[in-house]
Amino acid sequence: MRIAVLSGKGGTGKTFVSVNLAVTAKNAVYIDCDVEEPNGRLFFKPQNIKEDEVHTLLPRLFEEKCIGCRKCVDLCRFNALSLIKNKPIVFQEVCHSCGACSLVCPTGAIYEVERPIGVVESGFYGTVQVVTGILNVGEASGVPVIRNALKAENAEKKTMIIDCPPGSACTVMESVQTADYCVLVVEATAFGLHNFKMVYELVTLLKKPCGIVINKGDHVYAQLESFCKENNIPVLCRIPYKEKLARIGARAGIACEEDEETGEQFLALLEKIKGEVEK
Structure with missing residues (x-):
């Protein structure tokens, strides 16, 4: 019960x-x-x-793989990503660790690391x-x-x-x-x-x-x-x-x-x- x-x-x-x-x-x-x-x-x-x-998972970037397509930025419903100088920046305070950005990335430029909370x-x-x-x-x-x-x-x-x-x-x-x-x-x-x-x-x-x-x-x-x-x-x-x-x-x-x-x-x-x- x-x-x-x-x-x-x-x-x-x-x-x-x-x-x-x-x-x-x-x-x-x-x-x-x-x-x-x-x-x-x-x-x-x-x-x-x-x-x-x-822990939660936080997105990180392989910069050499990123093509600045902004698909990850446009997909994030929590506005935890922003494109600055053609590279996505993560605002970890509002990231919900949904993993969508890594899934949508066409070049595999986004990976996830553990962050203690x-x-x-x-x-x-x-x-x-x-x-x-x-x-x-x-x-x-x-x-x-x-x-x-x-x-x-x-x-x-x-x-x-x-x-x-x-x-x-x-x-x-x-x-x-x-x-x-x-x-x-x-x-x-x-x-x-x-x-x-x-x-x-x-x-x-x-x-x-x-x-x-x-x-x-x-x-x-x-x-x-x-x-x-x-x-x-x-x-x-x-x-x-x-x-x-x-x-x-x-x-x-x-x-x-x-x-x-x-x-x-x-x-x-x-x-x-x-x-x-x-x-």
């Missing part, structure tokens, strides 16, 4: 939910796809870490395998790192928890492609509802079943409740705002292990998700 945990914006409690779900599931893989700001590892503090570098770390917290994608600072797209992180699934693990990037961009789409179920974490505020609607639209377009977890859900926000009712979105869990949870989080503790009530709540949440997947 693959569970993707999403939120419309940062700071809603997405990683809090992801980490506690993985620990509750016990025999699980936690994959942090929030590659620009991966912080699940701060809570797990994984041991026996292995690190694999992630990030790493994938894999370690363990007890029986939980902790996989973390980390994008190098300044890189434009984290999609290749996410793809490599998702390949780290351990077939022996029964449950995969995918901690997605916030928002609804390409990196989020990549993170949820193989998910069986999406958990959308939302705050019961006007801003929270606005951003939740965008990520809900995304999972709907991808035809992924979903439910919501309302974090800091001590009060009822009528507009959110109404939207969920109108769209038949199940409210899986309401996590209250408690000083004890805030203190546990501030020192990077895992709430379901330190607070009995929270542990029971996440156990019930996991069972609800299993029930939704089996429908």
